[in-house]
Amino acid sequence: MANPHDATAPDTGTIAGRLDRLPITRTHRRATVAVGLGLFFDFYEVFLAGVLSSVLVEEFDLSKGELPPLLASTFIGMFFGALLLGRLADRFGRRGAFLLNLGLYSLFSLLGAFSGSALMLLLTRFFAGIGLGAEPPLADTYLTDLLPARKRGRFIAWAYTLAFCGFPVVGFLARGLTDHPVLGIAGWRWLFVIGALGAGAVFLLRRGLPESPRWLESVGRTEEAEHLVAGLEAEARGVTQETAAPPRGTTRKRAGAPVRELFGPALRRRTWMMVVFHVLQTLGYYGFGTLVPLVLAAKGYPVSQSLLFAALTYIGYPVGSALSLPIVERVERKFLVIGSVLAMAVFGIAFGYAGSMALILVFGFLYTATSNLFSNAYHIYQAEIFPTTLRSTASSGTYSLSRLASGAMPFVLVPLLDSSGATTLFLVVAGALVVVALDVALLGPRTTGRRLESLNDDVKAGQPTR
Numbered sequence: 001m002a003n004p005h006d007a008t009a010p011d012t013g014t015i016a017g018r019l020d021r022l023p024i025t026r027t028h029r030r031a032t033v034a035v036g037l038g039l040f041f042d043f044y045e046v047f048l049a050g051v052l053s054s055v056l057v058e059e060f061d062l063s064k065g066e067l068p069p070l071l072a073s074t075f076i077g078m079f080f081g082a083l084l085l086g087r088l089a090d091r092f093g094r095r096g097a098f099l100l101n102l103g104l105y106s107l108f109s110l111l112g113a114f115s116g117s118a119l120m121l122l123l124t125r126f127f128a129g130i131g132l133g134a135e136p137p138l139a140d141t142y143l144t145d146l147l148p149a150r151k152r153g154r155f156i157a158w159a160y161t162l163a164f165c166g167f168p169v170v171g172f173l174a175r176g177l178t179d180h181p182v183l184g185i186a187g188w189r190w191l192f193v194i195g196a197l198g199a200g201a202v203f204l205l206r207r208g209l210p211e212s213p214r215w216l217e218s219v220g221r222t223e224e225a226e227h228l229v230a231g232l233e234a235e236a237r238g239v240t241q242e243t244a245a246p247p248r249g250t251t252r253k254r255a256g257a258p259v260r261e262l263f264g265p266a267l268r269r270r271t272w273m274m275v276v277f278h279v280l281q282t283l284g285y286y287g288f289g290t291l292v293p294l295v296l297a298a299k300g301y302p303v304s305q306s307l308l309f310a311a312l313t314y315i316g317y318p319v320g321s322a323l324s325l326p327i328v329e330r331v332e333r334k335f336l337v338i339g340s341v342l343a344m345a346v347f348g349i350a351f352g353y354a355g356s357m358a359l360i361l362v363f364g365f366l367y368t369a370t371s372n373l374f375s376n377a378y379h380i381y382q383a384e385i386f387p388t389t390l391r392s393t394a395s396s397g398t399y400s401l402s403r404l405a406s407g408a409m410p411f412v413l414v415p416l417l418d419s420s421g422a423t424t425l426f427l428v429v430a431g432a433l434v435v436v437a438l439d440v441a442l443l444g445p446r447t448t449g450r451r452l453e454s455l456n457d458d459v460k461a462g463q464p465t466r
Contacts, residue, residue: 015217016453018229020149025235031146031209032159035139037202038102039163041195042135043317044170045074045105045128046286046406048191055188060118068410073122074129075407079400081133086396087259089134090389094142094212097392101138102203104131110196113189133403137395140383144391145212149451152384153328157376161321164372167314214452218388224248257389262397270385273443274398280432280439281378282405284344285371287413287429288351292364295352295422316368323369324376332448333381338437340374345430352426384447387456 022028057067081101089097105128112124143156173194177187216225223246262271328336347367354360386394417425447455 014453015213015222015225015229016451018233019146019213020451022148022232023236024148024151024155025232027210027232027235028147028151028155031143032155033162034202034205034209035143036159036162037205038098038135038199039139039159040166041102041105041199041202042132042166043163044166044195044198045109045132048170048195056118056121059186059188060121062118066118068414070118070122070125071410072407074125074132075403077126077129077131078133078403079129079407081130082137082396082400082403083133084130085134086137086392086400089138089141089392089396090215090257094138094145094215094392095206095209097134097138098142098206098209099203101131101134102199102206104128105135106131106196106199106203109192109199113192113196129403133400134392134396136379137383137399138392140379141392141395142212144380144383144452145214145388146210150329150449153333153380153448154325156380157321157324157328160372160376160379161318161325164317164321167317167368170314214388221248257387259390259393259397262390262394267386267390267394269443270445271394271398273439274382274385274394275401276439277378277436278398278400278402279405280436281341281374282402282409283413283429283432284341284348284436285375286402286406287409288348288367288371295417295425296360314368316365317372320369320372321376324373328376328380329448332446333377333384334440334444334446334448336377337374337381337440337444340370340377341433341437341440343370344374345433348426348433349423349430352423381444381447384450384452384455385445388452 056062056070062070081104085097085101088100108124108128108131112121112128115121115124139159140156143159144152147155170191173191177190181187182190210228210231211224213225213228216222216228227246261267324336344367347363347370351360351363351367354363382399383391383395413425416428445455
């Protein structure tokens with residue numbers, strides 16, 4: 001008999017316990033692919049602005065002062081989108097928020113392709129950002145809710161490995177499409193069309209996903225939750241569920257706990273940890289990827305060589321993510337986050353000091369590969385440490401700060417690069433990453449292989465978390 005105090009032993013009598021007891025089913029795999037493809041377009045979008053910056057300056061005759069607001073507009077939209085859609089997912093369900101965010105992104109990305117002015121492009125990028133703002137934390141929340149504890153980390157890592165293919169794809173597409181028109185239409189516009197149509201296809205794929213049984217139970221729609229779990233159990237046995245789906249239930253419990261609980265005695269330690277984490281990790285993760293072309297230009301390399309370098313090092317993103325697959329369930333995720341972020345600091349400083357293209361390529365690749373080991377670990381981690389009723393609100397709310405910081409980066413890091421050079425830039429970034437490591441080391445709980453309910457037992461009891 002399982003020890004009831006064992007954080008890894010499934011509680012087989014509850015919805016959560018039955019979910020944790022399941023083997024991986026076809027529905028789990030389909031959800032992982034659908035989530036990963038949605039994330040693909042999130043990362044595609046994040047790096048699109050960076051690779052198109054020089055093209056857009058020429059297209060709309062932008063001044064140096066006009067470019068940063070255009071680059072920042074998507075991230076500002078992502079900040080508001082993460083706050084809004086993350087909260088909606090706790091109040092009205094994960095699936096609906098998933099569909100809304102992709103629908104908004106697809107629509108406004110397509111409109112952006114027809115922009116006739118910099119102002120129209122700025123507005124469409126802002127609203128597309130609102131759509132994509134909560135995509136990663138919603139993905140983390142949904143898969144964390146659905147997947148069994150012992151496989152949770154590995155399958156979330158698979159979703160992100162698929163998603164990170166967006167980095168090299170956008171890098172090579174930018175090189176192939178921005179030099180000349182296609183069918184008489186400027187190549188950069190096709191990049192927006194590709195993003196819009198791809199996200200629309202993922203929207204249709206996600207319509208077939210079930211709602212989170214954990215969320216349904218948390219708001220009192222227990223019959224629906226029971227039906228979904230029974231369906232997963234039948235699928236695991238290789239049979240078809242014969243009982244008809246119950247009618248949509250009405251919420252009998254509060255849908256989403258009050259936001260103030262995030263700053264109460266039970267959760268504030270974890271909340272403030274993630275606030276500090278997301279403000280500073282952005283400097284290392286997105287700062288490196290978006291500033292690489294500018295850093296290489298500052299080192300004296302031509303723009304064409306800089307773009308080729310960026311495209312080649314972006315391959316490190318899916319490779320690094322794939323490297324996480326065999327270890328993300330074997331190494332405690334708290335320590336994996338700490339170790340990988342410190343490795344990023346070392347490789348970043350080495351990149352800043354590198355004086356030859358060979359060393360730049362080596363350290364650039366090592367940095368991007370390590371950064372995605374870090375990214376996979378923290379995306380799994382940030383959703384695990386909050387209870388179901390606040391999981392999306394907490395993950396999206398703290399993650400929104402990274403979007404805001406990304407929007408501020410062009411105004412902070414570019415002047416630092418211009419005034420002090422690449423070495424100083426990466427020393428500052430490395431310092432921020434060291435603080436991130438200390439933050440998690442001092443305030444973060446251990447999570448690998450633990451049941452979500454066990455991780456949050458202290459929260460339910462109103463006791464401070466450890």
